[in-house]
Amino acid sequence: MSTRAPDRFHVSSAVVLCxxxxxxxxxxxxxxxxxxxxxxxxxxxxxxxxxxxxxxEMGATLAAISSLPDVMAANMVFEHAENLEEGLINGHRTDAA
Structure with missing residues (x-):
């Protein structure tokens, strides 16, 4: 059984005002x-x-966007993260979809 943390995929939406x-x-x-x-x-x-x-990593990208010329605000609206290995919970594979 592996004890390494699973790789995760993060995605977020943001609104940029210019x-x-x-x-x-x-x-x-x-x-x-x-x-x-x-x-x-x-x-x-x-x-x-x-x-x-x-x-x-996503926060750093949003901070870089905030510092672009003509950007008045850049705000994260939603964030989601999940394991890249579907069905892996606490190091054990499940049958859940």
């Missing part, structure tokens, strides 16, 4: 960032999804 007229340029910048997907942009609000190996 200055008027900067959304198109900012969407392009965000789309080029690793582990960031742009899902919508309207009226200075950009909806993104961030993926990572830890909450800290």
């Amino acid at each position: 200055t008027p007229g900067a959304a198109d340029r900012l969407v392009e910048t965000l789309a080029e960032m690793p582990n960031v997907e742009v899902h919508a942009a309207e009226q200075g609000k950009i909806i993104i999804v961030i993926e990572g190996k830890s909450s800290g």
Whole structure:
């Protein structure tokens, strides 16, 4: 039986607010960032999804986004994490779907 912690997959959604007229340029910048997907942009609000190996990694990405020019705010809305090995609970495989 392995005692190592299972690898986890983290995903979060965030809303990025930008200055008027900067959304198109900012969407392009965000789309080029690793582990960031742009899902919508309207009226200075950009909806993104961030993926990572830890909450800290996603937080660092969100902090980097916050420091981009024309970003007024970048706020995490939702975060989810799960084991990469489905059905593994406390080191034991289960039959649960």
